[in-house]
Amino acid sequence: MFKQIVTVLALVLAGNFAVADLTIEINKGKDDPVPIAIVPFGWQPGVAVAEDIASIVEMDLHRSGQFAPLSRGDMLGRPRNASEVYYRDWKSLGVDYVVVGTLTQPMPGTLMANYELLDVNTQRVVLTGSESVSSDKPRYLAHTVSDKIYEKLTNIRGAFRTQLLYVSAVREGGNRTRFRLLKSDIDGANESVLFDSREPIMAPTWSPDGKKIAYVSFESSRPAIYMQDLVTGVRKQLTAFRGLNSSPAFSPDGTKMAMVLSKDGSPDVYVMDLASGSLEQVTNHFAIDTEPAWLPDGKSLIFTSDRGGKPQIYKVQLNTGAVERITFIGDYNARARVLADGLGLVLVHRSNGNFHIAVQDLKRNRVEILTSTNLDESPSVAPNASMLLYATQYDGKGVLAAVSIDGGVKYRLPSRFGDVREPAWSPFLQ
C-alpha cells in the first residue's frame, strides 16, 4: 500500500519537471527566419480540444529557428480555410506563409485537423493536409501538422514527433539523491518516469527503431547495463561484470550493443550480440577507451581514448581491429556522435579550459564550436540532423539545451528543480 502511494506521488511530482519554462533564445542564423502566421484553428461545433493546436505548431516552428511566427495580436483576421484568406492583409504584415485549419471529430474518439499552407506572395495553396489521431493525443496531431509544414518549406524531414530521454537528479537532503530516467516529447511535454532509483542512472540511449532503450544503473551498488522495452515494459540486465559497465550503444541494425567494460583491467570497447549475449572485444589498450558510437554502416565505431595522453576520438574497423585517430584540433575531444551522413561528428571540445559542443567536419578536418557556455556535454543529434540537444549548467543547475547544427539557434529547456542531464534524442518514431 505504502509503495503504491509513493509511486503515484513520484509520478505526480515528476510532472513538476515538465519543461514548461522553455526559454527560447534565437541567435540570428545564416538566413533570416521565414515569417509565417499560424492562425488559430477553427473547430466544428461540439468539438472540444484540450490543447491549442495552432499554438503548438507555432512553438514547434519557432524552436526550429528557421521560422518567425507572427504574434496572434498582430493578426487582422482569423480565417479557417483558404477561401477566407485576404492575401493583401497578410502581405501588409510582412508574412510569407499562412497556415489555416479546422478541427473536426469524424467519429467519437477521433480528432481530425484539415489544414492548408498558403504562399502569400504567389497567393496559392502550397499544401493541403488532413491528419487524424485518437482524441487524447491533440499534441501529437499538432506536431504532425508541424512536421508536414516544415517538410514542405525546408525539404527536410520534420522531427517534431520525436522524443527525448534524460536523467534527473534531485537532492533530497542529507546525502540522498533521487535519480530518475525520464522520457518526454521533444518539446518537454508528456513526461513520464521510466526508472527511479536512489543510485545513479547514466547514459540512456535509444534502439534504432525507438522501441527499446538501454542505460546504466547503479541499483545493485555497482554499475550494470540494462535494456528496457518501451512497449512491454520488460527490463533485462545485459551485463554485471567486475569494474565499469558503461556507454551502451545499439548498432544501426539493432542487433548488437557496443559498450565499455573494464573487466580485464582497463576500460575497453566491446560489442555484444543481443540475441546470443556473446561478447567480442573491439579495443585492447591500457589507456581509457570509452564512449563508443556506431558509424551509419555498422562496420566501424568511433570512441574516446587517452592513449595519446589526452582524450581524442579514434575510429576502429570492426573486421580488422585497425584503429586510427580522427580528431587533431584541441587537447580534449570526447563523447563524439556521428551525424547521419557519416561525414561529421558532434563532440565535446575543450577550448581555453572550457567545455563546449563542437561539430567536426571529417572531410575538411575543421572544427566549429557551437556553444559558448562552459561545462557543455552529452550532445545528441536530432534524427534529421537539424539540431542537437546537450546538457549544460545554468544558474548553478544542470539544464538541457538545444542548438542548431549551424550554431544559429539556441534554446534552453530548464527543469524547475533538480539537475537534468544526458539528453538522448530519439530516432524518427513513425
Next chain:
Amino acid sequence: MKYQAKNMFLGVAFFSVLLAGCASTDTDSSGQDGADTVSTYTESADANSSAYDAQDMMNLETVFHFEFDQATLTAKARKALDAQIVRLKKTTGPVRLEGHADERGTREYNIALGERRAIAVADYMAINGIPRYRIETVSYGEERPVAFGQSESTYSQNRRVELK
C-alpha cells in the same frame, strides 16, 4: 490556461510536502546523527562488514584526494592510507573503494578516471599487504559529488576515493 497552471502548481506543491514527509520517515532507519558525511560512512561500514571497528573509522581519514585529471596518490593520501592499512591488517572483512571525479570532462571519461583512482588506492593497499580478494573497487565518476559549485575547492573535494 493560467488558472489551470496555478492549480497544477499548488497540487504539485501539496504532493511535494507529502513526499517530503514520506522521505523523512524513511530516514529514521538510517540513524539520527544528522546529515553530515560521517553518518554516511558509518551507515555503509555497518552494512558492509561487522569486522570494521567503527571507532577507528571515525578517527582515521577515509577519503583520499587527487589532483586534476590524475590518478596518482599524493603524499598526503599515502600517509592517510598507511594508517588505514595498519588498521585493515587487524581485520578480515571486505574493503570497498569508491572512486570519484570532479564534473569537468565527460561523464563516461570521468567514470573511467574514478576507476583509475580507486585502482591506484587498491594497488597501494595490495602492495602493502592487504590481500586483493578483500578489495572491491567501484567508480561513480562525477555522479556522486560531495561538494557543489564551480570552484577549485569544490572540484578538489570531489576528486577522491572513499574507503567504505
